[in-house]
Amino acid sequence: MTSVTETTGEDVSEGGRKTPWLLIGGGVAAAALIGGGTAAALIMGGGGDRPDSVLPGDIAAYAQIDLDPSAGQKVAAVRFFQGLDSEMDERLSNGEWREWVWEQIEKEGDVPSDVSFEEDIEPWLGDRAGVAVMGAGEGEEPVVAVALQVKDGDAALAFLDEHLADSSEEVGYYLESDYVVFSQADTLEAVRSAAEAGTLSDNENFTSDMEDLGEAGIVAMWADLAQADEFDPAALDPSLGMAQEELGMGAEQPEVTGRMAATVRLTADAIEMHGINRDLSYMAGMPAGGNADSLVTQLPADTAVAMSLENGDQMVQSLWDTYSEDYAEQLQQATDAAAEQGFVLPDDLKVVLGQSMTLAVGPGIVDAAMGMSQTDPSVPELPVIYRATTDTARAQELLNDNGVGAGVLVVREDDGTLSLGTDQAYVDAAVEGGGDTLGDSDLFTRAVAEADEAQSTFFVDAAPFEEYYLPEVTDEKARTALEKLAAVGMSTVAEENGDSHFTLRMVADEE
Template identity: 35%
Template sequence: MSSYQPTGPDEPTGAGSPEYLGAGGAEQSRPTRRGPLLAVAALGVVAVVGVGGWGALALMGGGSQPADAVPADAVGYVSLDLDPSAEQKIEAVRILKKFPGLEKELDLEAKDDLRRLMFEQIQADGICTDLAYGDDVAPWIGDRVALAVVPGDGEDAGPTPVLALQVTDEDAARTGLEKLSSCEDNTGGSGDTSEGDAEGGFAFVGDYAVVSDTQKHADALAAAAAEASLADDAEFQEWTDAVGDPGIVTMYASAEAPEVLAELSESGDAWFDYAPSGTTARLEAGAGADRMREVQELYADFEGMAGVVRFEDGAMDVEVAGKGMPAGVSQKAAGPSLSDLPATTAAAFTVGLEDGWLGTWLDSMSGVFGPGMSTEEMLREAEAQTGLALPEDVEALLGDGFSISVDGDVDVHALMHAGDPTTVPVGVRVSGDPAEVTAAVDKVKAAIGPDADLLQVEQAEGLVALGLDPAYVARLVEEGALGDDVAFQEVLPEADEATSAFYLSFDAVEKLAKDFTEAAGKTGPDELTIQENLAPLDALGASSWVDSDNVVRARFRLTTD
């Protein structure tokens, strides 16, 4: 790493025009000896990975946010805030204490455990084995971290990585980061430190160390953030405001993100490619460039998005909002509501379908499928094998939308010992014109052959139900009371407006797990532990919908008893 000239927090290095992405030459060379610098990155990334454990429990002091140390033109950003509101910290602890496995394994008072564990894992891979976490890292590492991507500035420039890592002591951080950047790499990789400041660099902005792939980039990124930070950017503020109160994790992608990611794929740059325990986290040179260009076309109308993870009211809540998302199966058509399913429903999924949805989806995905047969050729071959007219018959079969549900009243013992599929309460409900739907069902049954007689079909006004269990199929065309269940209401408050939704009752899952273990004659400690850790969970809901401003919204909510 190039020699770092310290400056005060009000005088970031690299003053002047923030040309952190100069064109070509040594200034653009990428690191060839990444291990030590990437140890710094991994210490930050581990906090994001550990959000469900130690990270969610840190009851620590306040301070500025990582977005204050990231340049305003960042196109992608994900941060972990280990010091959210007091209410969220209390909720996180309450939730995690409910699980016997977590309470036993986690020391809720040991805030350094996860960071220390990750550092030791890095060392186990042969990096920085001569350093000690307690002496060289713990004295300065802070509570907040963010990873970001800044676009290029010039024809030959590529996107630049940014790691903003909160520090509690700048002098100690400088010493620790210098040690990390120069410590021995025993992984067997190249020790080449070719021209262009190949070992990376860091600089300071306020309470943060800004780490990047070269010292020049780090200096200029720090200067740019001091001049105009992402926290002050109007687009960033608009999208983060759209997802409500801040939480443990914040995610953001600007309107330019797809283009920059495509550029990254084409360049093949491998940033922060430290991969512990045999995992991989790098882009191979040029890998997937064509595929990324095709994905870029899917996001041609993308206007940005943000997401947040938070703890509140005994639940973990994930909320996302974005605009100009790719046209998937459906974005505006509400699916058949899960609210009127039987109250005993254990799990269910629904999706709404607009006219011509399958043809539109196949057209949009044709390039992503890669080389080989064209979409038209695939459809014609499928028609020959099934006797169906595609995509028309599939669109008719699934109507205006469909739901799949599983009932919690399963006779597990009879199922396991008799093996009769007609006793399994699983069914499909299709919303649409019953005449059109059943005509398509008849074609499918003809393609299946003699076994098609097992398929039961019931219909009501605007609804067709399909399944193998006659009694359950009959219940599906009646109005159920799942929507009256408090657990359902808490995880799917937008159930009736959702274009797609998923629901899971853990009370039903717990009962099924118990029945299965008893029917199988397995009631050992492992099975009992699974049941004990399922017991605190109440329900899970995931849904997406489109608001009046055409913003696509999604929510994932997990509640506990």
């Protein structure tokens, strides 16, 4: 193992510990790749071990960017971005991802003028990078380590020795296998010792979670929530500590256990973030599975916005039971306050959510809202509906007791399902159907993964809103990309014993 410790190059950060321009630039490039330049990254080819093979295994959080994903991901990138962004498509086809990344670094980082990407960086820069956050002991700042893949270790070290040698703030680095590992100089040995004791690739929880996650895309993340929960947010950013105080969050918070992992990947028609939760303590009693007859799939196919929750009544009871022992006083206070307003907790909250619940907005919502009278005191007729399979008698009693029952809202009860809205025609059409439903919609199916099994869903059809937001987008490239956006969808599927998985998709128009 080769060890080199040098000072940073030109400094561009403000406050706290400072970071060399090279690492800042790398972070900026990674963020840009995630946000909008993913396709450019996919054309490159590489190989070798991943960053988890050289970073410590006993950590709180990890993230990696992999610019050499599977062949299927590369094919998907070509299909997805073809016609979406002409400039990006050309650079993807020409393999100019490296030039694009360096341009982002030059825009955001204070890169020395004498550094040439083609001559100084490209010959040794690899395809992958990873960052790990590990604890340093009670009261100490978390330790951050970055692993950057290199094709030529000697050339990489020679460049770093030359360009990170003249700053007063120190950063340490060493070569391990085909990675240069960076950290602050005073934490470098702690990082190296921890990695020698066992790398992340040796961590069974990590490897199991990544296997469950499925194919890792361009970006992947993993966190051990129990370790992350031990960090004082103010150690990373003082404003986070102040925000906690402003929100009234005391020093004692519920203990969090479990793990989370997620990845960003491409399909032929969507950018997808897929994630898993494992052994989450507060999810242990949650009902598993969704509802094949969920109300959301019964909505009209032209629904503009929809969200749903299945087994909400069971979820409320599970959470109530979970926190009743440690937070008995707070729950009693909430119960007493609700009783003064005529509500019974948790039972009435279970009534509101029911066995299946959905909120939906029709495609004419913007026109209806814009046409609302500023002087008419009556409830406006908007294409909005709430539906819940629940104790309809108790639900209507709650509405009447609070003065918003029939006469103020459109109220329907159909075989144990309560429907509320302000537009009689829209409510009747949504309940009675007669045409295609969201469950039949190809767009909904492409955007919302596993809708029939999901415990919760969210869906937005972009088409009804395009004429209102597209003219406000002045950047031509951004507007062209947004014109291709067809829908956004998300679903969460509850499994067993606190496990679950979720999928978020941004779906492009079909050619």
